[in-house]
Amino acid sequence: MIDPYKAQRAMRNMRRAAMQRGVIGILDVGTFKIAALVLKLDPSATPAQGSGVGQLAGQAGFRVIGAGTTRSRGVRFGEIAAMSETERAVRTALQAAQKMAQTRVDHVILCMAGGSVRSYGLAGEVELEDTTVAEDDIGRVLAACEVPDFGEGRDVLHAQPVNFALDHRSGLSDPRGQTGSRLACDMHLLTVDTSVVSNLVQCLRRCDVELAGVASAAYVSGKAALVEDEQELGAACIDIGGGATAVSVFIKKHMIYADGIRLGGDHVTNDISKGLQVDFATAERIKTFHGGVQATSMDDRELIEIGGNSGDWDKDRRTVSRSELIGIMRPRVEEILEEVRARLDAAGFDHLPSQQIVLTGGASQTPGLDGLAARILGPQVRMGRPLRVYGLPQAATGPAFSASVGLCLFAAYPQDEWWDFDAPADRYPARSLRRALRWFRDNW
Amino acid sequence: MPPIEPPLRRPPGSRPSLRAGPGPALPGSPRINPFGAEDYTRAAEIHSADPHRQARAAGHRPGQSTYATGSAQNRDAAFASEIAWDRRAYAPGWSLGHRLAPARATPQRAAPRSAPPARDTAHDTARDTAPRSFWPFRRAAAVAHDPAPSRLAYRLNRMWLTPAFRRSLTVGSPIALIGFCIGLIAADPARRAYMVETVEGWHAALIDRAEFQVGTVSVPDVSPELRAMVMERLDLSLPLSSFRMDLEALRASVEAIDAVRTADLRIASGGDLLVTIVERKPAVVWRSRTGLELLDAEGHRIARLAARHAVTDLLLVAGDGASDHVAEALELAAVAKPLQSRLRGLVRVGERRWDLVLDRDQRIMLPEIDPMPALERALALDRAQDLLARDVTHVDLRHPARPVLRLSEGALDTLYSIRQSAE
Structure with missing residues (x-):
């Protein structure tokens, strides 16, 4: 295997530095909005009784002390299209969050939905040198995983060991200290376009903050929106955002599949804008207030004033019935859900013991979406809201903030990834000094 | 997608009323009361009688749809609780930290004069529910407001939120400024002296008041x-x-x-x-090497005494170091009360023990340690055998196991002669 992911290790070190300082920023760069949160990491922080914030699901140990949201600019499909615009929007959100927190943020963890994520299942196997599994055996077995050729211009975003097998026993979450002779592991690898990530990194650098981690929006929104049993038994989290829809499949508390679709709520708005010949903001307002995907006979009689700023009296007095609006919205929503269906089928979602589907993200608030999704995706559909975390403002508890909240959990309790384990010594470059130091540390 | 019909133009007021009016409201559709009247039935009667007359009477102009207005407002009210925050989230330019930067719709162009003066009620409703600026003057709507801070503003803001910088500016620099000013004023010695003098003058004027x-x-x-x-x-x-x-x-x-x-x-x-x-209360008279002195019970000097007869009722002590043991001397004198008429005083011998001096040059020599039992013993001997009335010069009790009597010379001679005659 190639490089031990120096960039990821550097980000881990940065995260550790942020943990020591106690303040870390969360940035969700979406197509519709950019949300920034400021976390105060305090292991002894205990939320008040009855606040609905639990202790067990990783919600404790930190507190949200600042939040800022702003309309996203210069982002399309979850990717940066106009960097200076995005930089301004990030500055706006970060400054608002910093102002609320009354502290400056130097380290930021980022998540993004775009970048055409691809996931790979990897498997590796090693013979143990000793009879018990030691820390470095984990590193060895992870290094032994056969990495597919994911092509030029792609970077590894997540590389999470999801399963360990020791001899004939599989399904081990932590094999350290156990006895056996042959250790195998399954790893889930997620890659994104390098250019997309480097654009975001560049954007953050221009905002004077250090990057302490990057996560996939699919992963973090699944972390926040799926409850514990869903994560354990198998579920798919579908985060329908503004410009991109993120799909992630969880089982046994690990993400085993993630994908992204370059379709979202903005496309629905765009359809309304074109169909009704109104500007984008009006279309967004009409969608938000009157939108839906399930037409009833009542909707024929409900007339929506479209309005307009043309100055032409006739044009500005137009009305449209709600069923017509639904007629515009529904095909696009169906298209999104069918894309999701195709991705889930490709991932083998049918074979999971439980096929719970959780819809989250800002566009999932469309009335009637759960009924439509139940037809397309399967019977077990529910609307997902993010976990409650300590200190989160009420305005940021909606489904549009699943990824942000999941990123908080990710920041406070990151999952072990491949780069958290030391690669075996023989894979180090031939730097005898470092090897000597390592030998010294291991043996003394 | 169904075909979009072009909006029909209807004469004002001729739109069929679908949502308003009496009768059971459809499930999910808010019931409309376009007149704002509390008595619903009465409003319904008026409505059925002549809705447009009433609408005109209520100040509505033709061209404005009473029902549509009421409908939009009521729907907003009904959905307000559910989507209140969403609406804010979807309103352009809204952010959690920018409550004061209100959402602004795209600039409204003034309607031409030829068109009926109608208000765009749906837009107005949406705008009224959006948070407004407290600034008394509305900015020109045509100016697109960029909520993003400039790079400089962002950096300054971050610098301001740095604790060390902030403390140095809010605490450090005022202290430094005040210190500098004080230093500047106090640098001149003449001014310093003048200030000291002035302050002292104020102080003196205060404390020298008659009160x-x-x-x-x-x-x-x-x-x-x-x-x-x-x-x-x-x-x-x-x-x-x-x-x-x-x-x-x-x-x-x-x-x-x-x-x-x-x-x-x-x-x-x-x-x-x-x-x-x-x-201090005088307790003894001490005849020291330098003269007579009055001492109190603790041995503290009170005054010099010119002559012994000036004070006759006090005990006389003598000898070096007697002043340090006045209490013991007083105790001994108290025990020796039966001999008071004969007691001349106490003498401190060698700065370590007492002698009781009686008249006829008789002395009772007391030991250094435990003088009291020895004195009591001498008194008992005196009581039993009239010891001190005999021709004895010294009763030596310094060694408790070996009391010695020293006789006067005559007595000694007499004793010898008696002994010889007896032999």
């Missing part, structure tokens, strides 16, 4: 000699401000007088310094 002056000293219940001595020791140039008096030092100087046991100084009302004195 604080002490004019008299009273020393009650003591002898005139002691009073004179106290006055001499106090050495006050009256009148004097009480702030200028160090009462503790004055008290120490008064207590330095031998005859004074304790002194208590108080400034009483009327500017009177009250000196309350407890005198």
Whole structure:
């Protein structure tokens, strides 16, 4: 295997530095909005009784002390299209969050939905040198995983060991200290376009903050929106955002599949804008207030004033019935859900013991979406809201903030990834000094 | 997608009323009361009679749809609780930290004069529910407001949120400024001296007020000699401000007088310094190498005595170091009460033990340790055998196991002669 992911290790070190300082920023760069949160990491922080914030699901140990949201600019499909615009929007959100927190943020963890994520299942196997599994055996077995050729211009975003097998026993979450002779592991690898990530990194650098981690929006929104049993038994989290829809499949508390679709709520708005010949903001307002995907006979009689700023009296007095609006919205929503269906089928979602589907993200608030999704995706559909975390403002508890909240959990309790384990010594470059130091540390 | 019909133009008021009016409301559709009347039935009657007349009477102009307006408002109200925050989230330019930067719809162009003066009610409703600026003047709507801070503003803001910088600016720099100003003013010695002088002048003017002056000293219940001595020791140039008096030092100087046991100084009302004195009580007369001195029970010197006969009722002690053991001497004298008429005094011998001196040059020599039992023994001997009435010069009890009597010479001769005749 190639490089031990120096960039990821550097980000881990940065995260550790942020943990020591106690303040870390969360940035969700979406197509519709950019949300920034400021976390105060305090292991002894205990939320008040009855606040609905639990202790067990990783919600404790930190507190949200600042939040800022702003309309996203210069982002399309979850990717940066106009960097200076995005930089301004990030500055706006970060400054608002910093102002609320009354502290400056130097380290930021980022998540993004775009970048055409691809996931790979990897498997590796090693013979143990000793009879018990030691820390470095984990590193060895992870290094032994056969990495597919994911092509030029792609970077590894997540590389999470999801399963360990020791001899004939599989399904081990932590094999350290156990006895056996042959250790195998399954790893889930997620890659994104390098250019997309480097654009975001560049954007953050221009905002004077250090990057302490990057996560996939699919992963973090699944972390926040799926409850514990869903994560354990198998579920798919579908985060329908503004410009991109993120799909992630969880089982046994690990993400085993993630994908992204370059379709979202903005496309629905765009359809309304074109169909009704109104500007984008009006279309967004009409969608938000009157939108839906399930037409009833009542909707024929409900007339929506479209309005307009043309100055032409006739044009500005137009009305449209709600069923017509639904007629515009529904095909696009169906298209999104069918894309999701195709991705889930490709991932083998049918074979999971439980096929719970959780819809989250800002566009999932469309009335009637759960009924439509139940037809397309399967019977077990529910609307997902993010976990409650300590200190989160009420305005940021909606489904549009699943990824942000999941990123908080990710920041406070990151999952072990491949780069958290030391690669075996023989894979180090031939730097005898470092090897000597390592030998010294291991043996003394 | 169904085909979009072009919006039909209907004559004002001719739109069929679908949502308003009496009768059971459809499930999920809010019931409309376009007149705002509380009595619903009455409103319904009016409505059925002539809705447009009533609408006109209520101030609506033709061209404005009463029902559509009511409908939009009511739907907003019904959904407000569910989507209140979403609406804010979807409103352009909204952010959690920018409550004061209101959402602005795209600029509204003024309707041409030829068109009926209609208000765009749906837009107005949406705009009214959006948070407004508190700034009294509405900015020109045509200016697109960019909520993003400039790079400089962002950096300055971050710098301001840096604790060290902030503290240095909010605390450090005022202190430095004040310090600098004080330093600048105090740099000139003449000005410094002038300031000190001025402040001292204020202080003196305050403490030298008549209310604080002490004019008299009273020393009650003591002898005139002691009073004179106290006055001499106090050495006050009256009148004097009480702030200028160090009462503790004055008290120490008064207590330095031998005859004074304790002194208590108080400034009483009327500017009177009250000196309350407890005198020492004379207990013994000590004949020392330098002369006669009066001592109290603790052995503290009170006064020099010119002659022994000036004080006859006190016990006389003599010898070096006697003043340090006055209490013991007094105890011995108390035990030797039966011999009081004969007791001349006590002598400290070798600075370690006592001799009781009686008249006829008789002495009772007491041991250094436990003199009291020895004295009691001598008294018992005297009581039983009339010892001290005999011709004995010394009763030597220094060694408890071996009491010795020293006889006068005549007695000794007599004793020898008796012994010889007996042989």
